[in-house]
Amino acid sequence: MPWFEDVKIGTRMELGSHTFTEDEIIAFAKKYDPQYFHIDPEAAKNGPFGTLTASGWHTSATWMKLMIAARRANAEPPDADGRQPPAGGPSPGFLDMKWPVPVRVGDTISYSTEVIEKIDMRSRPGWGIVRSRNVGVNQNGEVVMSFIGQGLVQRREPRKD
Secondary structure, rough: OHHHHHOOOOEEEEEEEEOHHHHHHHHHHHHHHOOOHHHHHHHHOOOOOOOOEEOOHHHHHHHHHHHHHHHOOOOOOOOOOOOOOOOOOOOOOEEEOOOOOOOOOOOEEEEEEEEEEEEEEEOOEEEEEEEEEEEEEEEOOOOOEEEEEEEEEEEEOOOOO
């Protein structure tokens, strides 16, 4: 992750893709979202989607896994002073999370992220907030997940105002 000052609005990164299997959909849902249309293929036939579907939390957790892997693969080298750039900070929360199309068994979801905004933090002069639009798209080109992510990113030099 670059320093806050070096983050460019409009920077886009493809994070990779993942194919959802029946076994993993059920295993995730049994542990974290045990609604019948996520854990029981037979009962799901009579549910709102007519088939087993992945939890929205499952699609979002998969995005997180791919995001961290992409950050590690694209780690910035030390700066001119020899300081290692930040690894990325905690999130103060997501905005506008949506799961408009269900993820079904066998769907392959491709994930991406794009920087859309930077916010200076007066309360924390050594940090800023980077907002990004995050999207998951299935093999048919349908958006299955979207949200605005926010992450605290360390500044190279703290603000002085």
